[in-house]
Amino acid sequence: MKPEAIAVLIPAHNEEKLLPRALAAVNAAARHPALAGLHVTTVVAADACVDDTAEVAGSAGASVLHLGSQNPGKARAAAAQHAMATLGAPATVTWLASTDADSAVPPDWLAFQIDQARAGWEAVVGTVTVTRWPPLPHLADRHHQLYNASRPGFGRPWHHPHVHGANLGVAADAYRSVGGFPALPVGEDHALVSALVRGGHRVLRTPGCPVETSSRLHPRAVGGFGDQLARLAAETGSVH
DSSP: OOOOEEEEEEEESSOTTTHHHHHHHHHHHHTOGGGTTOEEEEEEEEESOOSSHHHHHHHTTOEEEEEOOOOHHHHHHHHHHHHHHHHOOOGGGEEEEEOOTTEEOOTTHHHHHHHHHHTTOSEEEOOEEOOSOOSOTTHHHHHHHHHTTTOOSTTOOOOOOOOOTTSEEEEHHHHHHTTSSOOOSSOHHHHHHHHHHHTTOOEEEOOSSOEEEOOOSSOSSTTSHHHHHHHHHHHTTSOO
16 A cells, blocks of 8 residues: 555544643654655544533644534544545545544654555554553553563564554555444444454554553543453452
């Protein structure tokens, strides 16, 4: 694939506080010199928001969709559809990069994904990291233990089992061929990756270029990464 256009997709539900950091990180990644000549756009799907999420997104230069479903799957899909329609580039040269409003991508995030696309990968499934933990005993250590349980030793490649909407990229033509993000309230990212694998697309699972995400225990999306942390905190006795 020879990408000519990139769309960053961000679903957001009442994220006026964390969204500025997320968009600043995305904007920094879009300025990476390796992306010179590529058209990069960011679409924020403001989903059932009653705060200033949409205003924050617009002021940061993102395109804003106003939705009322409070459904991450529908929000990601709507952002992808809008981006592909407005970019005007053929799906064969368009790359879709998904992240979350409570996350901060590294400066080389888009460049890393585009390098993989140019190498022939049709999807890049990345990992996340947490650097700002709540002051709860044992939570961070237990999370790291479980998250990295399948990581091989001796520097061997880690084809990890994780899927995060906060760190996911896919070629637009492959995305379309499997029907895109399904309208699920949780797990739309897993469903998309599973469909890509079933469809025979080249899917790279890599720990390279992890995305920093929130450790909040009361997340916006029910059943996602934050809920997993909350359950883990309860299991380790970190919360009472």
